[in-house]
Amino acid sequence: MITKDVKEQLIQVSGPENFDDSNAGRLVYSYDATPQYQSMPDAVIAPRNTDEISRILTICSEHRVPIVPRGSGTNLCGGTCPTEGGLVLLFKHMNQILEIDEENLTATVQPGVITLDMIRAVESKGLFYPPDPSSMKISTIGGNINENSGGLRGLKYGVTRDYVIGLEVVLANGDIIRTGGKLAKDVAGYDLTRLFVGSEGTLGIVTEAIVKLVPKPETKKTLLALYENIDAAAQTVSDIIAAKIIPATLEFLDQPTLLVIEDYAKIGLPTSAKAVLLIEQDGPFETVERDMEKIEAICKKGDAVSVQTAQTEEEAFALTEARRSALSALARLKPTTILEDATVPRSEIANMVKAINDIAAKYDISICTFGHAGDGNLHPTCTTDIRNKDEMERVEQAFAEIFEKAIELGGTITGEHGVGEMKAPYLEMKLKKEGIDAMKALKAAFDPRNILNPGKMFAKDARKRVVAER
Amino acid sequence: MTTEKEMKQIQNEFKERMDEGELLNCMRCGFCLPSCPTYIESGFQETHSPRGRIALMKAVADGMIEPDEDVERSLSLCLGCRACEPVCPSGVKYGQLLEEARDIIHQNKKHSLGERVMRKTAFHELFPHQNRMRSAVSLIGLYQRSGLQTAVRKSGMLRVLPEHLRTMEAVLPDVPKSKDMKHRPRFLPSIGPMKKRVAFFSGCLMDTMFLPTNNATLKLLQLAGCDIVIPPEQACCGALHGHSGEKNTGKELAKQNIAAFEALDVDAVITNAGGCGAFLTEYDHLLKDDPEWSERAAAFVQKLKDFSSVLVELDFHQMDLALETPQVVTYQDSCHLRNVMHTSLEPRQLLKSIKGAEFKEMEKADSCCGSAGIYNIVEVEMSMKILDSKMAAVKATEAILIVTANPGCLLQMKLGIEREGLSGKVRAVHLADLLLEAAGHKTS
Numbered sequence: 001m002i003t004k005d006v007k008e009q010l011i012q013v014s015g016p017e018n019f020d021d022s023n024a025g026r027l028v029y030s031y032d033a034t035p036q037y038q039s040m041p042d043a044v045i046a047p048r049n050t051d052e053i054s055r056i057l058t059i060c061s062e063h064r065v066p067i068v069p070r071g072s073g074t075n076l077c078g079g080t081c082p083t084e085g086g087l088v089l090l091f092k093h094m095n096q097i098l099e100i101d102e103e104n105l106t107a108t109v110q111p112g113v114i115t116l117d118m119i120r121a122v123e124s125k126g127l128f129y130p131p132d133p134s135s136m137k138i139s140t141i142g143g144n145i146n147e148n149s150g151g152l153r154g155l156k157y158g159v160t161r162d163y164v165i166g167l168e169v170v171l172a173n174g175d176i177i178r179t180g181g182k183l184a185k186d187v188a189g190y191d192l193t194r195l196f197v198g199s200e201g202t203l204g205i206v207t208e209a210i211v212k213l214v215p216k217p218e219t220k221k222t223l224l225a226l227y228e229n230i231d232a233a234a235q236t237v238s239d240i241i242a243a244k245i246i247p248a249t250l251e252f253l254d255q256p257t258l259l260v261i262e263d264y265a266k267i268g269l270p271t272s273a274k275a276v277l278l279i280e281q282d283g284p285f286e287t288v289e290r291d292m293e294k295i296e297a298i299c300k301k302g303d304a305v306s307v308q309t310a311q312t313e314e315e316a317f318a319l320t321e322a323r324r325s326a327l328s329a330l331a332r333l334k335p336t337t338i339l340e341d342a343t344v345p346r347s348e349i350a351n352m353v354k355a356i357n358d359i360a361a362k363y364d365i366s367i368c369t370f371g372h373a374g375d376g377n378l379h380p381t382c383t384t385d386i387r388n389k390d391e392m393e394r395v396e397q398a399f400a401e402i403f404e405k406a407i408e409l410g411g412t413i414t415g416e417h418g419v420g421e422m423k424a425p426y427l428e429m430k431l432k433k434e435g436i437d438a439m440k441a442l443k444a445a446f447d448p449r450n451i452l453n454p455g456k457m458f459a460k461d462a463r464k465r466v467v468a469e470r
Numbered sequence: 471m472t473t474e475k476e477m478k479q480i481q482n483e484f485k486e487r488m489d490e491g492e493l494l495n496c497m498r499c500g501f502c503l504p505s506c507p508t509y510i511e512s513g514f515q516e517t518h519s520p521r522g523r524i525a526l527m528k529a530v531a532d533g534m535i536e537p538d539e540d541v542e543r544s545l546s547l548c549l550g551c552r553a554c555e556p557v558c559p560s561g562v563k564y565g566q567l568l569e570e571a572r573d574i575i576h577q578n579k580k581h582s583l584g585e586r587v588m589r590k591t592a593f594h595e596l597f598p599h600q601n602r603m604r605s606a607v608s609l610i611g612l613y614q615r616s617g618l619q620t621a622v623r624k625s626g627m628l629r630v631l632p633e634h635l636r637t638m639e640a641v642l643p644d645v646p647k648s649k650d651m652k653h654r655p656r657f658l659p660s661i662g663p664m665k666k667r668v669a670f671f672s673g674c675l676m677d678t679m680f681l682p683t684n685n686a687t688l689k690l691l692q693l694a695g696c697d698i699v700i701p702p703e704q705a706c707c708g709a710l711h712g713h714s715g716e717k718n719t720g721k722e723l724a725k726q727n728i729a730a731f732e733a734l735d736v737d738a739v740i741t742n743a744g745g746c747g748a749f750l751t752e753y754d755h756l757l758k759d760d761p762e763w764s765e766r767a768a769a770f771v772q773k774l775k776d777f778s779s780v781l782v783e784l785d786f787h788q789m790d791l792a793l794e795t796p797q798v799v800t801y802q803d804s805c806h807l808r809n810v811m812h813t814s815l816e817p818r819q820l821l822k823s824i825k826g827a828e829f830k831e832m833e834k835a836d837s838c839c840g841s842a843g844i845y846n847i848v849e850v851e852m853s854m855k856i857l858d859s860k861m862a863a864v865k866a867t868e869a870i871l872i873v874t875a876n877p878g879c880l881l882q883m884k885l886g887i888e889r890e891g892l893s894g895k896v897r898a899v900h901l902a903d904l905l906l907e908a909a910g911h912k913t914s
Contacts, residue, residue: 024538024543024544027535028516031525090514135499331497
């Protein structure tokens with residue numbers, strides 16, 4: 001609840017034009033990209049600078065108003081859905097690239113910067129920011145930091161966490177702190193930078209970030225390997241890694257996913273194949289050539305029926321672009337797409353793909369699988385219809401089993417999408433009670449009044465639900 | 471104001487009429503956001519984005535919120551440019567949802583007397599009747615030719631109009647003479663060997679205010695080898711009605727047009743205005759629940775093509791096309807031609823084939839110019855913001871010729887040229903007029 005008094009205080013901080021508690025204004029921030037989650041906030045605020053955020057947090061803390069930071073609302077774990085109401089905090093005024101430092105190879109950015117805009121800005125200076133979540137055209141850096149987003153280049157280059165080296169954060173009590181810096185080495189105190197990355201807005205509000213950049217790779221080559229048999233494709237993934245080659249991208253797509261993507265993108269994907277691998281290598285010309293030759297040989301040895309190399313940069317771009325649309329394109333099949341990102345050690349990828357297909361058959365549901373197979377991060381996606389209660393129940397059970405299988409294979413319940421509210425009930429499966437307790441102690445230290453994105457990360461009760469009715 | 475009773479009625483109709491499956495189809499990924507001009511120009515307000523609008527429609531249908539003024543504002547500020555559709559991986563038919571929602575709101579709201587009179591005059595008395603369109607447009611012609619325009623401009627009377635309407639007055643094309651609008655051909659033979667037999671959709675404004683462009687289009691088609699049938703029974707396409715919540719009149723016009731064209735033995739039905747073409751293309755959706763007409767509509771839609779597609783099919787771009795003075799040329803997509811008729815390569819291919827025309831793509835040529843039917847008259851502020859961004863992109867190309875493929879866009883570009891003080895330096899033309907100029911023929 002935001003009382004009249006609190007509302008007035010908030011308006012005083014950010015101005016009436018940046019505060020909205022109308023029905024329509026609240027409704028459009030009542031959701032993110034996670035199916036099944038919707039809840040009205042009490043109001044929406046768009047502060048103009050860090051100082052305003054500090055004052056907002058002081059007010060919210062005093063009056064125990066929940067606060068949910070939100071970039072573009074593309075996350076997939078219910079992380080930015082204001083399930084306990086309160087105030088949604090927008091970063092549309094804090095969307096500047098403050099600096100690209102070509103001597104230290106860093107960029108300093110505000111949280112509202114669109115990921116792709118930053119990638120383009122640094123690339124125009126011959127630099128490279130590798131994390132490339134599929135939503136990068138829309139997602140914000142602030143969102144990426146809070147969710148520790150991955151992407152197609154995670155295999156070789158790592159994820160958001162590996163590039164964030166400094167943060168400005170506003171704490172729940174309104175204090176403004178700075179962590180890290182433009183430093184390659186820094187062991188002064190606890191590594192709060194890494195703690196805040198992926199904290200899903202539950203520990204503090206990120207208001208500025210310094211990210212590390214690397215030189216832009218000289219060349220890039222892309223190929224598609226086609227398979228008649230899903231297991232053979234999955235096995236090739238492990239074979240490539242075992243041959244000590246680390247491609248920039250190693251994506252897996254099964255036939256149903258290929259079909260819907262082609263329906264949308266119309267770029268001539270080989271829809272008759274049962275599965276394909278999309279493989280990209282970058283680096284110096286000679287290395288790329290050598291690696292791609294080896295990869296091609298491994299694919300063929302592993303029963304690939306054909307291997308097609310993209311002839312132009314445009315063709316290669318079209319392939320990766322198409323891959324990025326996979327999740328949304330799957331909504332063409334059925335109205336509801338429930339996606340997971342169970343992740344296993346990459347040597348287990350073939351076992352995991354097989355297990356997913358067995359589980360789908362067991363519960364008589366349709367699961368399409370695509371994902372960053374090279375780093376063990378798959379996205380089994382169930383195409384279903386929330387209006388079909390019976391099927392939704394089976395989807396629930398199937399996903400629980402997929403999580404169990406992932407853990408059994410030494411994996412995790414989420415590789416890059418985050419816990420949020422959606423996977424909170426499963427967190428204990430991965431961390432055990434002691435692990436959860438340690439994390440809860442951290443949360444209590446940073447946010448004693450539990451106002452920062454409450455209801456996320458930790459489940460309220462033991463009921464295990466992924467697609468909970470609300 | 472919307473009364474409580476009206477809101478209830480609107481809410482009920484949302485429940486009944488909005489396509490639930492289509493609303494659910496939006497999985498809220500947000501891939502549409504960067505393509506939406508109103509989202510960007512409003513400073514990234516989700517209420518003015520496609521994802522936000524669909525969420526609002528769904529929330530009203532689900533009974534989560536009432537269809538209050540803010541919901542209505544969100545829907546009325548949409549340009550209807552449909553740039554969100556080609557970028558939607560889930561394939562949500564946003565335009566259809568928007569049209570249905572607007573129709574529900576308009577049908578259940580008591581408009582003010584002034585608005586009622588305006589809507590009745592425009593949507594029922596004027597556009598559906600080509601003879602009345604001719605008379606109305608002739609009045610403008612009389613104004614322009616009688617010396618009245620000069621007198622009015624000199625007298626300073628126009629100063630009482632808001633600035634954008636004053637500029638609009640200045641950019642209206644010189645209207646053809648009444649008798650030229652009245653005596654239209656019914657058949658034109660190909661010039662040279664006949665390769666295709668086509669029918670031509672004239673359009674209400676295109677065949678009056680923009681008559682020379684229609685004549686140019688016909689001449690180009692003849693030159694490309696088309697025998698052209700122009701059935702006099704055809705009517706206004708109904709787009710203005712459909713987009714403004716007057717769906718029923720739109721349906722009547724659709725039936726009249728299908729009947730006028732279906733019996734003709736032709737390979738294609740040709741349009742030269744993206745706005746009309748797009749609405750014609752969706753006659754099958756408009757009449758999908760009408761058993762007598764749905765199949766006939768589907769057959770009609772199959773034959774629709776923009777003139778640029780047919781010209782490319784017939785290798786018109788291989789002909790000797792040249793401009794007298796070399797100049798930099800840029801192209802502004804017609805949103806509906808691009809996003810609904812999926813025609814964007816052909817106009818560019820034709821432009822690139824003109825010697826002396828150096829084609830330069832402007833940034834975001836695929837984004838709306840802010841014309842959007844009558845949007846630039848009813849939503850001036852947003853329209854002008856969008857236009858100003860557009861003109862910045864035009865200027866960056868240093869083009870002195872802006873080519874468009876729809877009358878609304880053409881006027882808006884002319885308005886942009888005026889606003890930027892570029893008149894006399896930059897001109898805006900319809901693709902057909904330019905092509906005819908390049909083919910060395912004067913518009914008759």
